[in-house]
Amino acid sequence: MTVVQEPESGTRDTILELIVERGPITAASLAKILYLTPAAVRRHIGVLEEESLIEVHETTASSQARRGRPARHYVATKEGQSQLQNEYSDLASHALEFIRDSLGDDKVEEFANKRSDELEKRYGRALDEVGEDPAARAKELVKKLSGDGYAASLRSVGPRGMALQLCQGHCPVQQVAGQFPELCEAETQAFSRLLGVHVQRLATLAGGDHVCTTHIPLLIPSRPAGTPTRNNATEGNQ
Template identity: 30%
Template sequence: MSLAAAPFTSLPTPLPAPERTKTRLLELIKRHGPQTAQDLAYKLEVSVPAARRHLCDLQDGGLIESRTERPGGRGRPQHVFALTDQGEASFPKTYSGLCVDVLRHVQQLFGQGAVMQVFDARSAEIAARLQAEVPLSAPLPVRVQAFVRVLCEMGFDAVLEQDGDTWLVSKRNCPNLTVARQFQELCVSELTMYQTLLGVPMTRETRIACGQSTCLYRIGP
């Protein structure tokens, strides 16, 4: 009698030991606040030089920073390691869910138009901040290229192409996708902001929030 082979379930590949140690170091700093190399080595049960090597790697990667603090506000200054903003961002966050909840309450309390007013105020503030980087006095090709650089810095992974007399800008990532899927006002407001920033007409032909692979914008006549 033959026996059926048991189904094989692949297990996730474990992190290499050095990476596991770095992850544990980040978790310890996250949970307990700024720590000395000695404290971290003790908690990890590794030597201080070994802990320092991993800390240097994390510091080179921009995940932690070193600074001097007095424990409890007094005593001798200590050299400690703390998370940077990039290090904080490596831990799970629920900002998008919180944003959607807040906007839903704004809509319920003040009406549909209130959400649009919130997005328009945000867009006006962003446009004012970016105007120096995309000056209206510059020629259109220069403005468009600067505009795409700004989009990339904002996390949109944008690319630029020319199609005859028009420019095509493709945003291949939407860092605000959770919000954009539930509040199309965000995309409407962003389009208005882009036109204000560039000072020329612009149309949007595709949207990631609608299930397409990119947000495609056509700039020009």
């Protein structure tokens, strides 16, 4: 857990980061994580709402409190997400636009695939060290993604936890991915190869959702975990 001992603005930034990473989340949950009183958290939440950095997320009846008004769950707005955006997004967008206009869509896809292959190379060894179990590999993937600034987390879903949802509360290339969905598609394929199961992207920040969500089934592996990248597989057949 995180103990907050910092100025008001620093605490507020921490709360925003947690909402980006773990939202939808309640003020009570934030208070427990930060060892703050619920009243103190609500004060910061009020400021963040006034600045349009967060908003209340509609929840289902099953997730509402049993008595009184339902607990409010907060998520980051697009403005809140933009507080963590990479300052090189505009440059990257222009570069990919130049590639597409000069060389065609195929080259954009080739770039996206190359980027996902590099992600596999960076993460593959660490995932291999934890074994073949998709759940264990998913936990390690979350650690690696969070280290690269994706504010990743993992949630168990379905009866008896038959699946996981990988959530990415922040995407350093969100603005670029909004223009070039090939980046999201290639990343999803990389996750599938790293985990050894057929994953499905349910939502993306680039598509306007509050978090990128990837569904990971745990029952039937579709391929050996850590399947070689496209380039390595191609080289092996030569």
